[in-house]
Amino acid sequence: MTRCMNARDCSVLMACRNPYAANFVKNTCAKPDLLHFYETNLASLKSVKKTSDEILNRNQKIDIVILNAAVFGLPWTLTDDGLETSFQVNYLSQYYLLMNIEKVLSPNARVVFVSSESHRNITWSMEEVLAPNVDLLSIPKEKYTSIKAYNVSKLCGLLAMHYLGYRWLNTGKQVFSAHPGSFVKTKLCRNWWVYEALYSFMLPFSKSISQAASTPLYCATSPELEGLSALYFKDCQRCEESELAKDFHLSFRIQDLTYDLLREWISSSEEVTQVAQTDEYRDQRKDDSMDENTLISSYSG
Numbered sequence: 405m406t407r408c409m410n411a412r413d414c415s416v417l418m419a420c421r422n423p424y425a426a427n428f429v430k431n432t433c434a435k436p437d438l439l440h441f442y443e444t445n446l447a448s449l450k451s452v453k454k455t456s457d458e459i460l461n462r463n464q465k466i467d468i469v470i471l472n473a474a475v476f477g478l479p480w481t482l483t484d485d486g487l488e489t490s491f492q493v494n495y496l497s498q499y500y501l502l503m504n505i506e507k508v509l510s511p512n513a514r515v516v517f518v519s520s521e522s523h524r525n526i527t528w529s530m531e532e533v534l535a536p537n538v539d540l541l542s543i544p545k546e547k548y549t550s551i552k553a554y555n556v557s558k559l560c561g562l563l564a565m566h567y568l569g570y571r572w573l574n575t576g577k578q579v580f581s582a583h584p585g586s587f588v589k590t591k592l593c594r595n596w597w598v599y600e601a602l603y604s605f606m607l608p609f610s611k612s613i614s615q616a617a618s619t620p621l622y623c624a625t626s627p628e629l630e631g632l633s634a635l636y637f638k639d640c641q642r643c644e645e646s647e648l649a650k651d652f653h654l655s656f657r658i659q660d661l662t663y664d665l666l667r668e669w670i671s672s673s674e675e676v677t678q679v680a681q682t683d684e685y686r687d688q689r690k691d692d693s694m695d696e697n698t699l700i701s702s703y704s705g
């Protein structure tokens with residue numbers, strides 16, 4: 405995706421943890437001067453905050469945000485912030501980054517959550533849907549399976565897309581989710597030899613890595629999507645997400661949990677000035693709820 409954007413003269417800010425991988429991309433890009441690397445570990449909210457501050461300090465508008473990073477198939481581990489790793493890396497930290505840089509998004513910016521068809525495999529009971537708690541998202545060890553944690557993180561991304569589609573209603577900002585393809589042989593399967601073997605076996609039937617980049621890039625750049633928002637795509641075509649992912653009320657509840665987790669972290673960290681900023685965010689969230697029901701009917705997502 406970076407190479408493709410670079411070939412079309414985009415300046416790309418790469419927020420990633422591995423300087424060698426970033427350098428490799430830089431050295432194989434047509435216009436390396438347009439690439440900027442921000443060392444970011446998504447398993448640490450502090451690191452995400454540092455990157456956000458550096459991006460804000462550039463004082464430049466951002467037209468496209470692609471939230472692409474993910475882990476899959478990990479044994480149960482906690483991040484620096486005490487949260488289950490897949491949940492934090494695949495969703496929470498990337499959402500936090502987006503929230504922090506929202507003020508420098510250009511008026512008609514596009515945000516793309518790189519999603520997965522596997523979000524469909526999550527079923528929650530009515531009780532869980534009506535009153536989700538943090539354990540449902542940051543899964544504790546005794547209830548953990550790596551597939552479930554991954555699928556939940558992807559569901560959270562889709563729900564966040566719907567929340568943002570609503571929040572940015574009647575603005576020029578757009579938000580989409582994109583499934584890149586199934587069993588694409590990337591580094592995603594590196595954490596367990598069984599997945600490595602499965603993805604290798606599926607290689608002749610799955611998309612190449614370049615092909616897999618096409619749907620997120622389509623969502624990020626296609627003029628065909630002008631005026632649309634809060635939609636899910638696969639194979640560069642509109643696709644219905646799962647019923648759970650479309651549950652508009654659930655997207656607000658997950659948003660509240662997300663806010664609570666971030667606020668808890670922010671108040672316990674030394675970034676005191678951020679508390680005020682997050683309070684603003686909570687107030688905005690409250691305003692949203694006030695006319696939630698009236699606006700739901702006019703929401704096109």
Ligand SMILES: NC(=O)c1ccc[n+]([C@@H]2O[C@H](COP(=O)([O-])OP(=O)(O)OC[C@H]3O[C@@H](n4cnc5c(N)ncnc54)[C@H](OP(=O)(O)O)[C@@H]3O)[C@@H](O)[C@H]2O)c1
Nearest residue numbers: 421422445446447472473474518520586587588590591592
């Ligand atoms: N491959 C598939 O079949 C498939 C199917 C459906 C959806 N997807 C989605 O496609 C997206 C891209 O995945 P991929 O297949 O290209 O897998 P990948 O090659 O493993 O890429 C994932 C990226 O996330 C980065 N990352 C992981 N943990 C991180 C952390 N703590 N901090 C910062 N960066 C971190 C990795 O960085 P490092 O290089 O430093 O590890 C890597 O660059 C993901 O959202 C995935 O869920 C993939």
